[in-house]
Amino acid sequence: MRALFRAARASSRLFSTSHASRQHQNVLDELEARGFVAAVTSPTIRQHVNSPSCIYSGVDPSAPSLHVGNLLPLMGLLHFHLAGHEVIALVGGATGSIGDPSGRSSERPILSAEQLKTNVEGITGQIGKFFARGEELASLFVEAKPPVKRHPVKVLNNLEWFGQMSLLDFLRGTGKQARVSAMLSKESVKSRLADGGISFTEFSYQLLQAHDFSVLNQEYGCRIQLGGSDQWGNIVAGIDLINRQRKTLNAEEGPIESESQDEVFGMTLPLLTTASGEKFGKSAGNAVWLDACKTSVSDLYQFFYRQPDSMVEVYLKTLTLLPLATIEETLARHRERPQERIAQRVLAEQVTHLIHGEDVLQKCLRAAELLFNTPLSQYRSEEIAHVFATDTRFKTVSWNDIESIPLRKIMATYGLTASSSAAAKACAEGAVSVNGAKVLDHKSCLDKTLMLDDHLFILKLGKKDQFILYVE
Missing domain, CATH: 3.10.290.10 (RNA-binding S4 domain)
Structure with missing residues (x-):
């Protein structure tokens, strides 16, 4: 077992048995057991994911880096990926120029095309590395036989289709199917109307996201959209658009039997919060970035190491791939010797490895050892410069x-x-x-x-x- 798991070394048997069993478990059961699921649009989604499906989640490039608040939907996608489902991570190169009003009390600043391009490139790279490291961590556990067939993760940019679409095309297609009464009923819109109003630009955001789901459904057979609980209205708007488009198509051309005509689903995750209940994010002023140039690896590690006991179980279940049995065993040992912060150490190592890789984690651990547990008389400048x-x-x-x-x-x-x-x-x-x-x-x-x-x-x-x- 690698050094990463030294705090949980006694649980190696649980690693293999738990992971082997989850390979044959419904992924929704796994996510519910970990506290991922806030709501689903239809109970039939459980039966649907018994066989491979396609799921997507999106992120708007409002900054050049993702932050800890973005981890939950990415972890949700990772679980689907490891269970053999097709996964699409959508970067909003187009919608990022508008800004999602969900969860905000004021208009987002408009980003330049150049800044958006920079942000898209940064986030796209981070997503690719995240899934690569996720598979690396998953490979540390014993795979079930036969192994699950995994599809390459797709990272797409919605500018690919919006960039080729005129306003008139959008209004004639998506706009024609939308109902203003339904749009006004969305919580993100109602809260803004009650607090100073909302621009038409941000009001239209839900139609843009709905169009994303429609495109992904038609072009990639995507059947599920995953997002934070603040995305419920946008997800429902996408499902409604797809259903209306199908009715129109069936009325014009007659019923069409194909996989893309089957039910589509939405699933929301609880928002990741701090111990005080605050949402993670840029606007909240407490962003912990995944980019080491914005939040150092050590600061990221220390952020999770310093978490109070009240939050450790939640983060272990949602932000790591450790089997649930291993998490319970780790928490039990932590409760016996809370002063050693066993659970916090496992959490910090797991998340740091997932985001930055094992080599960087080992340097981080050595740096902490040097700064906090090594006498100054033993400092060697050559090692300090390297670490x-x-x-x-x-x-x-x-x-x-x-x-x-x-x-x-x-x-x-x-x-x-x-x-x-x-x-x-x-x-x-x-x-x-x-x-x-x-x-x-x-x-x-x-x-x-x-x-x-x-x-x-x-x-x-x-x-x-x-x-x-x-x-x-």
Whole structure:
């Protein structure tokens, strides 16, 4: 068993038996047991997914990176993928220029075409890596025999069809089938109308998403749309559009027997929230990004490691592929020795591996070991430079860059504090240390003769925030 699972090593037998049984389990049963399912549009979806189907979920590229709040629908798709269903991840290169009003009290800013293109490329790459690492993690468990046949994951951009469509074509096709009364009844619209109004641009978003489902149904045989619980109205709009289009086609050409004429479904997931009940996301101001340049690997790891006991079970079940029996066993051991944070460690390692890969995880673990459990006298500059090479807490500088510069300015310049005044206040409160020595005078400068291993300054702010200056 790899080092990743050292906290759950005693459960290796449960890994194999649980995973083998889930291969023959209805994927909806698996998702319900993990707390994924908020609602479904029809109870017959359970019977439908007994055999391979096609499912999609979409994300609008409102930023160049996904964040932790996007993980739940991706994990839902991953479970379907591992169970042998066809999966489509749809990036909204077109709808991203509009913005989904769901869950928002104000209009989204309009992004430029160039920014949208950059965002689409970033998110498309992240989705591809996510599924590749998901399969890598799944392969650590013993596969059932015969193995499940898995289809390649499709990552599509809805600009492919919207970019070729004129406004008149859209109105004559999708617009003709829409009913304004139904559109007005959607919660996302009603809440905005009651709070300052909504533009026609965002009002039309539900039709654009409905058209996506229609295209994917016709072109790829997609039968299920998956989304957060705030997407219920948009999902229902898509199902209604498909049904209306079928009725029109049947009236014009007569009944057509084909797989694409069968029932389509919607499934929503509970929104991923913090311990205080806040939704994760950019607009909430608490985004934890999947891009290591926006949220460092260490910060991502620490985010999950610091989760309270009240949230660990929820996150283990929804954000990891660990079998449920293994999760229960891990939680049982955690309850026996809560001070060791066994469950939090397993959670942090699993999520970090899924997002960044095992090699990056191992560097992250070594970095944490160095910063929190290694005496400063044992620091070696060569290892520090290797382990922290891509870490945002590590900066390579020349002595000329920092010589005779007050500590408060160095702390602000390299991001240990938000400003020089904040650094000065921290020093006065005794919260700052350099190479293990507390610094009270914010005007003091770094002493070259006190560098660790001739290259290192370790700046600490409190117990959690640290920064490494490597002096060339």
